[in-house]
Amino acid sequence: MEKTELNFVCTGMKTGKKIPIEYTGRGQNISPEFIIKNLLPNAKTLAITLEDLxxxxxKFTHWIIWNIPATDKIEKGIPAGKKVLGNAVQGVGYGFHQYAGPKPPKGKKHIYLFTIYALDCELNISANSMKGTFLRRAKGHIIQSGNVIGEFE
Structure with a gap:
């Protein structure tokens, strides 16, 4: 079965453009709001990764979260912690169980990739897991994925 690409926007951000300061380690360091455009009806959960390319x-992982209930809007500012938003789990990204926004060395531009995955199930994975474990366990359950690329200096 061919997967449908997941289309979404990161509020205040355009693909290939600068990431708003509030979503970075030099600003408020809060996770962005995501508006999902074409979520398939059989999606049960969502997962998000933020990687520094x-x-x-x-592909250094700044953030990973899974088991977000399938929805067309994920609010900004997901709090720190292993369990959030009901059953959602924040795994280990940047050494923490929380969003860690872009903060490259001063004067260096880095490229960042937000990816959202739609899954047909909830995953039973330890919060101490990292992106590799998530991807291995999610294999065969990802029904859609999409991404937005941004930059920050």
Whole structure:
């Protein structure tokens, strides 16, 4: 079965453009609001990753969260903690169980990738897991995914 791309917007951000300061480690360091446009009806949960594509460690994970109830709007400012938004789990990204916005070295522009995954189930994974574990366990359950790329200096 061919997957339908998941279309979404990161409020205040356009693909390929600068990430708003409030979503960065130099601003309020809060997760953005996401508006999802074409979520399939059989989606049960959503997951989000934020990766730094420019970091010396390839695809360095700043944030990972899964088991967000399927919805067309994810509010900004998801709080720190292993369990949030009901059953949602924040795994280990940037060494923490929370959103860690872009904060590259001063004067260096980095490229960041937000990816949202729609899954047909809830995953039973330890909050101490990282992106690799999430992707292995989600394999075969991801029914849609999409991304938005931004930059920050």
């Amino acid at each position: 420019t970091h010396p460690i390839k």
